[in-house]
Amino acid sequence: MNLDRRDDRLQEWMRQLPEPWPFPEPERFAAIEGRRVATPPQWRAGNGAWGCYRSHLLILEKCLLEHINSYVVFEDDAGFGDDFCERLQQFIAELPADWGMAYLGGQHLYAGKNPPHKVSEHVYRPYNVNRTHAFMVRGRDAMKTLYRHLTWNDWHSKHHIDHHLGRLIQRRYQALVQGNNVQKESIAVYTPDRWLVGQLPTKSNICGRKWSQTRFFNDAKNADHSDAPFFAVLGPHRAGTSCVAMVMHHLGVHMGNQLGGYEATGGGEAVGLAQLCEKVMRFPATDPNVSDEQLTQMLKSWIVSRKSEANRDRTVAGAKYPHLCRFVNHLHAGLGDSLRIVSVERDIEASIRSLQNRSEKHRGQWFAANDEECEVLQRSLRDHRDNFIAEHPDVPVFRIEFAELLTYPEEVIGNLVEFLGITPTQEEIQSAIEHVNPDLRKFG
Numbered sequence: 001m002n003l004d005r006r007d008d009r010l011q012e013w014m015r016q017l018p019e020p021w022p023f024p025e026p027e028r029f030a031a032i033e034g035r036r037v038a039t040p041p042q043w044r045a046g047n048g049a050w051g052c053y054r055s056h057l058l059i060l061e062k063c064l065l066e067h068i069n070s071y072v073v074f075e076d077d078a079g080f081g082d083d084f085c086e087r088l089q090q091f092i093a094e095l096p097a098d099w100g101m102a103y104l105g106g107q108h109l110y111a112g113k114n115p116p117h118k119v120s121e122h123v124y125r126p127y128n129v130n131r132t133h134a135f136m137v138r139g140r141d142a143m144k145t146l147y148r149h150l151t152w153n154d155w156h157s158k159h160h161i162d163h164h165l166g167r168l169i170q171r172r173y174q175a176l177v178q179g180n181n182v183q184k185e186s187i188a189v190y191t192p193d194r195w196l197v198g199q200l201p202t203k204s205n206i207c208g209r210k211w212s213q214t215r216f217f218n219d220a221k222n223a224d225h226s227d228a229p230f231f232a233v234l235g236p237h238r239a240g241t242s243c244v245a246m247v248m249h250h251l252g253v254h255m256g257n258q259l260g261g262y263e264a265t266g267g268g269e270a271v272g273l274a275q276l277c278e279k280v281m282r283f284p285a286t287d288p289n290v291s292d293e294q295l296t297q298m299l300k301s302w303i304v305s306r307k308s309e310a311n312r313d314r315t316v317a318g319a320k321y322p323h324l325c326r327f328v329n330h331l332h333a334g335l336g337d338s339l340r341i342v343s344v345e346r347d348i349e350a351s352i353r354s355l356q357n358r359s360e361k362h363r364g365q366w367f368a369a370n371d372e373e374c375e376v377l378q379r380s381l382r383d384h385r386d387n388f389i390a391e392h393p394d395v396p397v398f399r400i401e402f403a404e405l406l407t408y409p410e411e412v413i414g415n416l417v418e419f420l421g422i423t424p425t426q427e428e429i430q431s432a433i434e435h436v437n438p439d440l441r442k443f444g
Helices: 007-015 047-065 083-094 138-148 161-176 241-251 272-281 292-312 326-337 347-362 371-391 402-407 409-420 424-435
Strands: 070-074 077-080 101-103 115-119 122-123 134-138 189-192 197-198 230-234 317-320 337-343 397-401
Touching: 047 070, 047 138, 047 161, 122 161, 134 138, 138 161, 161 189, 230 241, 230 292, 230 326, 241 317, 241 337, 241 402, 241 409, 241 424, 272 292, 292 326, 292 424, 326 337, 326 371, 337 371, 337 409, 347 371, 397 402, 397 409, 402 409, 409 424
Parallel strands: 101 189, 230 317, 230 337, 337 397
Antiparallel strands: 070 134, 077 197, 101 134, 115 122, 122 189
16 A cells, blocks of 8 residues: 555565565555545544545455455555564464454554453454554455444544554454453454564654654563563652652653652652552552452553553653552562562651651641551551562562662662663763752651
């Protein structure tokens, strides 16, 4: 699928075709130039997206009208991965007999909450796939279902064709994987364990962006970014965790999209995570009010999104909130071997007195508690963290004595950088060092 004015992209696409080519000789389809036609008044996704939608619909119409019972479509920014032909043969050989649509490239959406379901070694059933640069369609019934869905007028505002297709894909997953009673039409959609086709580093005709290398998005095998580490900063309230979280932020760790917290210099707490934690365990409670399974899924969903953003920015993800000490078992259940712990340690009596002092200053506020509640909460948080670490010796842990950080910030931060496995700039390292305030010695 290629615009008439982009012969350069067509030639580039043809030059990089794998050999031997496993399909019939490619037939160029002249794509619709969205800005040259009139879009309907209800369309809010832009001219490029309209052209993309209409082009895919016309290909489908052509096949239906000419009694073509299967087709493969590539957009002209489709770039092929290593061993494409061999891996394609593996994928096709394992496709279930009911397949109606199979993506060769794309991006798994909402994978934290709804991970792709493994069907065989090289085949997965997806929840929602984004992007339309490479996919296969087979069978008249599947093609007619697809056509009805694409011409259905219930498009969400500003949705592109891939977003609308994603809603169709969800139905079969919801019925077969989640056991929901879904009455609407669906077709069997599958993806490979690892994407066979990515997107070439050419300027997008839709959004105008350009990348430096062929992009492969999260695979079904790793849709939840299980191979990417996540660094949980664990410590009770008033233990120095805010300081450490902000140090990590200055070093370039993705700690969340909007950071807040009690400290005037920055608490290093992601607002979304703080809201999640307080919703399920309102301060100064010591136990969550939802099931273990539900809490695990909520935390994993939030973290997978942060991992995806960190991967985009070529860094690692982390987070800090005192509740995570209580939730560390849930973190481990959701993240498995990708969990890393930064344990911030301070004399518990000093942390208790500090929280009691904060509460005294803010009587009547939601984050204030009486002296007994402060002590019970602080000891509970510390004990849950320490018990988990003792019971899980295989989980990597970096211990930071808060007093040592204040006294020797350069040395401690240098060791932290090594544990994080990142390469911050000298400016980032210096910014992290300067954030540490030696005056933070109150209450010991």
